[in-house]
Amino acid sequence: xxxxxxxxxxxxxxxxxxxxxxxxxxxxxxxxxxxxxxxxxxxxxxxxxxxxxxxxxxxxxxxxxxxxxxxxxxxxxxxxxxxxxxxxxxxxxxxxxxxxxxxxxxxxxxxxxxxxxxxxxxxxxxxxxxxxxxxxxxxxxxxxxxxxxxxxxxxxxxxxxxxxxxxxxxxxxxxxxxxxxxxxxxxxxxxxxxxxxxxxxxxxxxxxxxxxxxxxxxxxxxxxxxxxxxxxxxxxxxxxxxxxxxxxxxxxxxxxxxxxxxxxxxxxxxxxxxxxxxxxxxxxxxxxxxxxxxxxxxxxxxxxxxxxxxxxxxxxxxxxxxxxxxxxxxxxxxxxxxxxxxxxxxxxxxxxxxxxxxxxxxxxxxxxxxxxxxxxxxxxxxxxxxxxxxxxxxxxxxxxxxxxxxxxxxxxxxxxxxxxxxxxxxxxxxxxxxxxxxxxxxxxxxxxxxxxxxxxxxxxxxxxxxxxxxxxxxxxxxxxxxxxxxxxxxxxxxxxxxxxxxxxxxxxxxxxxxxxxxxxxxxxxxxxxxxxxxxxxxxxxxxxxxxxxxxxxxxxxxxxxxxxxxxxxxxxxxxxxxxxxxxxxxxxxxxxxxxxxxxxxxxxxxxxxxxxxxxxxxxxxxxxxxxxxxxxxxxxx
Numbered sequence: 001x002x003x004x005x006x007x008x009x010x011x012x013x014x015x016x017x018x019x020x021x022x023x024x025x026x027x028x029x030x031x032x033x034x035x036x037x038x039x040x041x042x043x044x045x046x047x048x049x050x051x052x053x054x055x056x057x058x059x060x061x062x063x064x065x066x067x068x069x070x071x072x073x074x075x076x077x078x079x080x081x082x083x084x085x086x087x088x089x090x091x092x093x094x095x096x097x098x099x100x101x102x103x104x105x106x107x108x109x110x111x112x113x114x115x116x117x118x119x120x121x122x123x124x125x126x127x128x129x130x131x132x133x134x135x136x137x138x139x140x141x142x143x144x145x146x147x148x149x150x151x152x153x154x155x156x157x158x159x160x161x162x163x164x165x166x167x168x169x170x171x172x173x174x175x176x177x178x179x180x181x182x183x184x185x186x187x188x189x190x191x192x193x194x195x196x197x198x199x200x201x202x203x204x205x206x207x208x209x210x211x212x213x214x215x216x217x218x219x220x221x222x223x224x225x226x227x228x229x230x231x232x233x234x235x236x237x238x239x240x241x242x243x244x245x246x247x248x249x250x251x252x253x254x255x256x257x258x259x260x261x262x263x264x265x266x267x268x269x270x271x272x273x274x275x276x277x278x279x280x281x282x283x284x285x286x287x288x289x290x291x292x293x294x295x296x297x298x299x300x301x302x303x304x305x306x307x308x309x310x311x312x313x314x315x316x317x318x319x320x321x322x323x324x325x326x327x328x329x330x331x332x333x334x335x336x337x338x339x340x341x342x343x344x345x346x347x348x349x350x351x352x353x354x355x356x357x358x359x360x361x362x363x364x365x366x367x368x369x370x371x372x373x374x375x376x377x378x379x380x381x382x383x384x385x386x387x388x389x390x391x392x393x394x395x396x397x398x399x400x401x402x403x404x405x406x407x408x409x410x411x412x413x414x415x416x417x418x419x420x421x422x423x424x425x426x427x428x429x430x431x432x433x434x435x436x437x438x439x440x441x442x443x444x445x446x447x448x449x450x451x452x453x454x455x456x457x458x459x460x461x462x463x464x465x466x467x468x469x470x471x472x473x474x475x476x477x478x479x480x481x482x483x484x485x486x487x488x489x490x491x492x493x494x495x496x497x498x499x500x501x502x503x504x505x506x507x508x509x510x511x512x513x514x515x516x517x518x519x520x521x522x523x524x525x526x527x528x529x530x531x532x533x534x535x536x537x538x539x540x541x542x543x544x545x546x547x548x549x550x551x552x553x554x555x556x557x558x559x560x561x562x563x564x565x566x567x568x569x570x571x572x573x574x575x576x577x578x579x580x581x582x583x584x585x586x587x588x589x590x591x592x593x594x595x596x597x598x599x600x601x602x603x604x605x606x607x608x609x610x611x612x613x614x615x616x617x618x619x620x621x622x623x624x625x626x627x628x629x630x631x632x633x634x635x636x637x
Contacts, residue, residue, distance in 0.1 A: 002119070002329040003031035003361050005094040005102060009050050011083035012070070012091055014043030016400055024405035029388055031096050033362040035379065035408075037372040038392035043403035044365050048131065048335040051363075053078070054091045054107060054114065055124040059159060059181065063112045070109035079109075082400045095119060095329055122328030127360070128160060128319045130312075131335040138311045143300045149250070149277040158184055160318060163222040180226075183219050187211075188272060191259070201260065201270065212259050220275055224252040226321075227277065233317035234310075241352055242309040242345070245285060246295065246302075251278045281310070305345050312349060324359055332360040336367060350375060354382050376408075377441065381523055411437060412514055419511065424503050431510050432458065432490045435482060438514065439465050442522050444556060444568060462486050472568055472599075475560055478517055485510045519561050526567070526636050527555040532626040535604060537611035546577040547607065548626070555600070557636060567636070569599050600632075 008026045009015035019026035027047065038044025057066045069078045070089035079089045090108030097103070105114045114120040134156055141147050153161075161180035177183070195205040202208060227250040235247040257275040260268045281295040281302065295301045298310065324330040332353070338346045353362060366372055379387055389408035394401055409417065411434035418427040439461040440448060447464040450456055456464065462483040469479040488503075489510045527533075533549040552571035559565035576583045604619035616622045620633035 001324055001326060001359075002095045002097050002103075002123070004029050004329060004331065005031055005096045007047065007050065008090075008092040008094075009046065010092070010108075011080040011087050011089040012050055013046035013078050013080065014401070014403055015046055016080045016082050016402055018088060022402065024403055027390070027405065029361075031361075032386045032388045033357060033384070034364065034388050034390065035372065035375055036363070036365045036390045036392065037369055037408065038365065038367055038403075039394065040367050041401075042367075042392040042394045044367060044392055045131075045335055046403075047363075048129065048333055048365055049078070050091045051093075051331065051333055052129050054093055054105075055120060055127060056159070057107050057112060057114045058120040058124055059179070060115075066107050066112050066114075067109050070107075095123075097327075119328050122325040123330065125160070125162060126322055126324045126328060126330035127332065128315060129333045129335075130315055130337050132337060132339050134315075135308050135311045135337070138307050139299055139304060141297075141299050143297065146297055147279040147299060149279055150275050153277065154181075154184060157318065160322065161223075161226055162322065163219075163226065165218070165222055180219075180223065183215075183222075187216060187219060190215075191270075191272060203260070203268075216257050216259060220255060220257050223275065224255050227252050227255075230314070230317040230321055233320055234313040237313035237316050237352070238309060239284065242313065242348055244306060244309055246281045246283050246306075248298075248310055248313070249280050249282060251280060254278060279310075305341055308341055309345065312352075316352060319356075319360075330360045331363060332356060333363045333365070335365045337364075338366075338371065339368065346371065346374070347378070350378050354379065354384065357384055357386075372408075381521075410434065412511065412518065415507070415511060419504070419507055424507060427507050428489050428503075431485075431507065431514065434514055435485075435490055436461065438517055441524075442520065442556075442558070443468055444553065446553070458490060459486055462490075472558070472566055474520075474558065474566070475563075478513060481513045482510075482517065485513070521557070521559040521565075523557040525554040526557045527551060527632060529554045533600075533623050533632065534626045535607065535623045537607050537615055539610065540612045542612075543579055545583070545607070545611075546580075548575045548577070549573070549600075549603075549623070567600055572598075572600075572603075574603075 006026055006028050008019050010018045010025060015025050016022070017025060036044065036047070053069060060066050068074055068076050071077050072079060072083075072085050083089060088108060090106055092104055092106040095103045095105070103119060105120055106112075107114055134152075137152050137156075138147065159179065159181040162178050163180050163183060164178055166178050190211055191201075194208050194211065195202045231248070231250060238244045238247060255275045255277060256273075258273045260270055261273060263269050279298060281298040283293045283295065285293065299307060302310075319332070334353070338349055341349065353364070356362065364375060366375070376389060390405060391408040393404045395404045396402065411430045415427045415430035415434060418424075418430065436458050439458075440455065443461065443464060447468050448456055448461055455461075462479075466476065466479045466483055468474075469476045485506065489506050529551055531551045533551070535547045535549070537545045537547075539545065550573050552573065555570050556568045557565060558568060600623055601619045604623060608615065608617060608619075608622075618633075620636060621631045623632050624630060625632065625635075
């Protein structure tokens with residue numbers, strides 16, 4: 001699969017000038033995925049529309065339909081308003097194949113080479129563009145009217161659908177196509193070209209009969225087949241990934257289209273009657289009668305997050321249906337897609353997107369700094385190293401607004417950079433932010449939150465981290481070393497007066513400490529609070545002991561470099577059954593572990609010690625989920 005190496009914007013939308021004048025006009029992806037933060041008005045969405053315009057250009061029948069976006073005049077021009085009339089306006093994209101071959105494609109006011117060869121066309125077929133405007137269209141219906149998706153399909157989706165059957169449009173003037181947008185463009189634009197006599201369509205002509213009785217019905221049948229094909233996949237996303245208690249239905253049996261319907265025995269209306277794709281939903285609940293499961297108008301029954309889940313499930317199913325090409329690219333571009341979602345849904349969507357990393361080059365654009373940091377953290381924990389992190393801001397040069405683009409660094413990276421520039425106070429402030437960020441990440445809630453649920457001050461977090469590391473048998477010395485920087489480096493009030501050589505040394509040591517701590521792998525909540533687990537042992541007399549466990553807290557996975565991974569300590573309750581009957585120990589030692597912090601490993605080793613040792617000594621394989629009898633190792637892995 002080919003990957004995008006760079007995207008160059010010359011005097012396009014917010015991007016003024018060329019890459020020779022301003023380095024930021026050439027965005028280097030280096031064949032990686034992209035997570036980009038852009039403040040409002042910085043030109044972030046210009047990148048989205050540049051890629052969209054670039055790929056769509058291969059579908060335009062005439063070059064003029066592409067060049068109009070770069071002309072100095074015209075209602076549809078996307079040329080930068082500050083560009084001189086003689087300046088070039090263009091979008092150029094470099095592709096890299098697996099053997100290292102670089103291919104550049106470009107569209108401008110003077111040239112278009114995206115239609116030569118199949119590279120751009122195939123990349124478009126395998127790609128998708130999603131933004132918040134698409135999601136909002138699912139809510140934009142009156143309560144009294146059903147959701148009809150066909151106008152949305154015409155505007156945003158047909159161009160991504162392959163109907164898998166060719167036809168030649170415009171009487172052979174253009175080559176055969178399987179693209180659904182081409183089919184519909186031909187259907188909706190053909191009426192004026194049908195044979196007429198005295199401005200009346202000749203209904204006996206072969207062109208008319210083929211148009212009305214073959215082309216339109218065949219388009220409808222192929223569209224229905226396609227919708228049925230993606231329904232199963234979309235519902236799998238809804239029920240499995242989003243864990244929603246409902247499925248969707250496109251009501252394909254009711255989809256029809258026609259032209260020139262009879263108004264009376266002699267008169268016809270001369271109109272094209274478009275298909276309607278009515279969307280309904282169905283609650284997955286066997287306790288409800290069939291008529292109560294059906295949701296005729298989902299937008300009147302479901303909240304915004306659930307409607308968003310439907311919209312995304314449809315698009316993800318469509319993306320999966322398209323597949324990819326070994327000799328072309330495949331990009332998934334998301335622009336402020338998750339603004340309307342709560343945190344749990346954001347996490348779900350991010351998980352789905354990151355799973356597609358092996359099939360698509362992903363570009364995530366957002367103006368939400370908190371989401372940017374959250375996504376960055378999730379990507380890091382997914383162990384995907386092929387990402388570029390970019391931040392965009394707006395600034396002015398000679399009173400001309402320009403995007404300011406630089407590679408995004410972590411707080412730790414910024415601290416290193418400012419230390420190199422002898423900006424000690426700034427470096428210290430970023431180290432404070434990095435320390436707080438790390439501690440918020442690694443500490444469970446009971447360590448980092450006060451009784452009122454608010455985050456503890458940094459000093460208290462540092463103390464809690466030492467206790468946490470000791471309790472969970474982590475490298476306590478590193479946490480103590482970080483705590484030792486509390487008084488000087490991590491205390492902003494101490495930055496006002498300092499001995500420069502000493503302060504430099506302290507900063508350098510603190511950077512080293514945090515660098516080592518950041519090598520710890522952390523995966524939050526690998527086992528959820530309330531999870532029901534079980535294990536079984538057998539004593540030397542063959543008596544079976546069954547243990548039922550309910551977690552009182554979630555468990556995190558933590559692995560230090562070159563050390564065995566640990567599951568954090570947790571409060572839990574358990575019951576013991578001896579030979580099928582609940583067993584109360586006279587010796588309370590084991591039962592006293594209820595409501596105390598212990599690791600599952602400690603608990604299992606205690607139980608295993610008194611067994612006949614025939615079971616698996618590894619607690620990850622022996623402790624299982626009560627629901628499906630799978631070992632917890634499957635979840636941890």
